[in-house]
Amino acid sequence: MADQVMPNAENVNDNANSVATNAKSVSEEDAKKAEEFKDKANEFFKNQDYNQAITFYTQAIDLNPTIAAYYGNRSFAYLRTECFGYALNDATAALKYDPKYIKAYYRRASANMALGKFKLALKDFETVVKVCPGDKDAQKKYSECGKIVKMNAFARAIAVDDNKSIADSLEIASMTIEDDYSGPCLDNGKVTQKFVQELMDTFRDQKGLHKKFAYQILLDVKKLFQEQPSLVDITVPDGAKFTVCGDIHGQYYDLLNIFKINGQPSESNPYLFNGDFVDRGSFSVECIFTLFSFKLLYPNHFFMSRGNHESYTMNQMYGFEGEVKHKFTAKMADLFTEVFNWLPLCHCINGKVLVMHGGLFKDDSVTLDDIRKCDRNKQPPEEGIMCELLWSDPQPQCGISESKRGTGSQFGPDVTKRFLQRNKLDYVIRSHEVKNKGYEIAHDGKCITVFSAPNYCDTMGNQGAFITLKGGDLTPKYTSFDAVPHPQVKAMQYASSLFGLF
Template sequence: MADGEAINEEITPKNSGKPLLKTKDSLTEEDKIKAEEVKEKANQFFKKEDYSQAITFYSQALELNPFVAAYYGNRSLAYLRTECFGYALSDASKALELDKTYVKAYYRRASANMALGKFKLALKDFEAVAKAKPNDKDARAKYNECNKIVKRIAFEKAIAVDDKSVAEQIDLESMAIEDEYEGPEMEEGGKVTGEFMTQLMLTFKDQKKLHRKYAYQILLQAKEIFSSQPSLVDITIPGNEKFTVCGDIHGQFYDLMNIFELNGFPSKVNPYLFNGDFVDRGSFSVECIFTLLGFKLLYPDHFFMARGNHESVTMNQMYGFEGEVKSKYSQQMADLFTEVFNWLPLAHCINKKVLVMHGGLFSEDTVTLDDIRKIERNKQPPDSGPMCELLWSDPQFQCGRSPSKRGVGVQFGPDVTKAFLQRNKLDYIIRSHEVKNDGYEISHDRKCVTVFSAPNYCDTMGNKGAFINLKGDDLSPKFTSYEAVPHPNVKPMAYASPLFGLF
């Protein structure tokens, strides 16, 4: 979330993909007038950035009159703003079924496909817009930008060399530490110490950089640690000891520092698990990830990190992390981050009773903890299957499963959670991936806990962040919510793709 991605899991597209309940012949003038009134009410909520309410009223307008392309188009944009990309895609396509000349719907569908990394499909829609509006400079610019991405991906694929990783190409010996460098320094042999971490965080607070040599050393050592771990890591919390689980951080470095101020800095007696989506969106992602990786090196057996859906190339290209790394360091370092992210564990199991993953559960009933352990994860996330679902899925209130609002993964109900827990002899699951007003939510008969740790997400959502404390002899989650803290005047998405203006 995101995706800390979608805002409310109760948002569902009431008309998308369902047979229309009305025919044009049965539609009355009263229906049409009332639908327009409701649509205007939805527009007002949209202008106030209350997208959840806007979606509710656009849906009511569609129930009254399901034959107006703009209603679908407007709801599609609201879904884009709440990052329900699957629903946005469906609505945009429905709008185009009703009106093939409705240019905004091509934009909406292209935006959803871009967000899902389906660049070739997005390019087709940008091309349609450019043809329909040949004198529109913005339309042509969007087409050209998307075309560049498609060509770049094809070129990178063509020249890719499988037998040599980026890590093997790094020459640390050639990286000199300049005399004027005043930041933290690693000990001989690249050892991270408590003093180094203290200085690192102070350096980042002052908006200064870690020297690239030390940055590369951290990444190389982190890759070595993560690649030695299984896809499912078992964690043991002894007796009465405290353990903390944090959700999405999304590049909000100053809020990460606030977590440590509130809950104590990581140590052997204050262990942490950060549950994915460390980067993207927020414009201090580099600072966040080096801080987290530094603590991983300092306390490898007491500091844990799981992969989120934003620890992937497509997300990083769109949502800002790649651009930030290139701006602060280099493309080579961005490529090395990809190698490190590919090795991040996919899930953690606490005391054999609590399973923690970024997204959620599965499209199949048969998945076991052993299946998760066996996942070959050193790759970009696939579009389907257990690895994809661990990173992308979301809970829903109703029983059963539904297509994902995001267009990736699945939505799973309380019955799915209950059956999974029984099959694997677990008490409950913890996941992240979604903004929640208080920073957390308990659902599925208290068997599914969501934690989201980026307050006032993207400087716009107004939500609180939260973290969870557990005790070894009492695995009941205890929640701490907190407000956002001030940060330097660098807006979220400052390094994002130029195409992100579409959202």
Template sequence: MLFISLIALIVSTEKITICGDTHGQYYDLLNIFKLNGLPSETNPYLFNGDFVDRGSFSVEVILTLFSFKLLYPDNFHLLRGNHETDNMNQMYGFEGEVKAKYTAQMFQLFSEVFQWLPLAQCINNKVLVMHGGLFSEDGVTLEDLRKIDRNRQPPDSGPMCDLLWSDPQPQNGRSISKRGVSCQFGPDVTERFLEQNKLDYVVRSHEVKADGYEVTHSGKCITVFSAPNYCDQMGNKGAYIHLRGSDLKPEFHQFTAVPHPNVKPMAYANTLMQLGMM
């Protein structure tokens, strides 16, 4: 199985909707479908990782997304985020939530499926989508990404790690990541990668943004984040992006948080992480 799959937008009027992190915010996910229409063969979606953890309705989110993937396997796309991993799920709530609502065996099944999620998606050979970002070293090609063995927990370094964990920075070059893993990459890094791989721009998620999205690196690096009022405390908007087959120029759509049942974020998280949220 290839790590990079191709979405072919053949008809110029076709569009695909790209959503960023949803992080267990099930009622905000339903609101996306209310605003933008349910997934279908004529209304394709790409969800760019971090479906679970933090929000306390992660089971509902992931089962909904998996159901649409089963219904529309060629028109509904899911990429792996850094939170579709065992160590994150143990700390930030998904493992505890699955065990509370189902069983430990059920969590192992989710873990197995997460390991098979693609790490990146290339749209019309022009736009590369991944959860985190670009790489700690120059010279990485799309063919290199296709060769990654993805059926595993991610390593602490290398291209698989970077796809899940890296972040853009405004200054040229690279720097140590504030996250303690992978790197931060500048506009020159983005430009070289795009030029080498004959791409127009990249779309990534991974970071909360006040407006739900952010355009950086002279329009070549776009962040989209789809969990509004993140963790019930950030006050940010959510956003999703439309890309149309005619020119793939991004169209941004913002939305605000909707009410949810009175279950606080991180309700199922590791005890130490819950204390950190107080």
């Protein structure tokens, strides 16, 4: 548990009276009503209805905005709904009203960890252990966070001293294949239809791919992605079918189910997978090698966009790095980072439908040509075109708002309308958010979300979906589907040990 520095620290039923009410600005009646809202919020929190809890914590804050515990509790609820930007703001607000409120330091550290801001998280953990030196849980989190900060600093130092890539240092020819290996083999170093089918069957049966073939796939797909622009134009002939899938997040058996429902990828059945192939689900290795193999098999009929989870920091926290190290090697985890850096940022179908993982931009003047010119061979920055393509979300109200995630922004229907008009587009498709039916139509039908990981993290109960279009009118058709059984390996199996915070 993350919050054991005080008795019952994870219990959201905080004593709101730990911070004195500002009697000059809050009436006794409002203070009493705020406590009632807080109590309702706590009940919803205990029942894991975090959105309703947030609603009532917000009402309590509106009536009595000087109570640190209200912000601290709402911060905790935001953490559970992965609104890390909002959680960060609330934890900071709680500390404004009570600088000694230890749980707020935990909340803020949690949010910063989730956002990959390890140095800031470490600073808050340090505060906690100074106040509560006997707390073993706090000491553990402080130690683990410190290790990540040191490891990242060391990695940066190595990168400065040695610019040679992992891909350039590999000697695949010297890798031997053991006599007892019975898995799929590349044909003269190349992916074939037979190989892909055997690979999917092997992974389905929880068996592995030899590292020699895994490394070869990564080298070949990296070269292929390097040859592609940041914005890839796709042509779908009149009447031809094209499928867009959203987040997969390491849910391999649900990926196989998509192919069962909609047919396997082929030149006559092209696909676009719109980012977040890995992390959270504990079969991310199986997902990514299957997708990369299809990319190599059908380079002009199988497409992949980068998501916010195709990045070093996310992989470090949310499980993919740990999974690759467990199933292969640390060197391969580093090679994946190089490959992910070359994934295209978005795709444009017939010059009319733009598909990106996250969303649109604060800057109203961004054009498709600006996206084409975007330098993507790097880790996602904290602002700008690349950041927003990977991280932003739509909102129902007009204008631009601060991101609930702490990165990117939230954009309204007016922003979408102007972007489409400026670039002569019909609508946009994006992913990045769980939806109950696996999809959502917003902004007067001009902003569509598709999410393809049903029962996300084995807990959400949502359906997944994919979208099929036909060349010509490009009218979207939605297919929702339920989760299928998978082996008893829990989601987040390989995630950072610091995820006890969330």
